[in-house]
Amino acid sequence: MNKAATAHTQIDLPSALDTELARLWFAALKKEWSSLAVLPAHAQGSAAAVAKGLAKVAAQHRDNAIRLISAEGADVAATSRVIIDLTQHVAHGGVAIVVLDSVLSNPAGIPIAMATDAALLCVELGVADVAAAQKTMEIIGASRFLGAVTHSSKK
DSSP, X not given: OOOOOOOOOOOOOOHHHHHHHHHHHHHHTTSOOSEEEEEESSTTOOOHHHHHHHHHHHHHHOSSOEEEEEOTTOOGGGHHHHHHHHXXXXXXXXXXXXXXXXXXXXXXXXHXXXXXXXXXXXXXXXXXXXXXXXXXXXXXXXXXXXXXXXXXXXX
């Protein structure tokens, strides 16, 4: 079983990236939510950097306890524990950001994403394709998505 991790670690990001993540955070607040699934648009993608960056900005902005829960690599047996962790945290007034694997390659993320209030799609430039992004949105439900963010894995 994959352990859900909480992140309160300092993440060093370039200031330009901090600015972009702050804009993304405030844009995400246009809709009311307490739990957010952050997932990649394509099968081998990762949304971890975006989720960690959002958690960093959220921790600076919100008084609520921010919990970053990693469900990357979770199997179906771990989904219940992750869902319980995030719902308990939210029930106590916290905000949960859950980073998932692509639901195209790891279907264990589907019930976790469905248990959150909203989702954010991470589209890796030059790698993700429109069909994969559309399929991901179809699986989770397009109305659950706050939007999509593009990013590059190149440093």
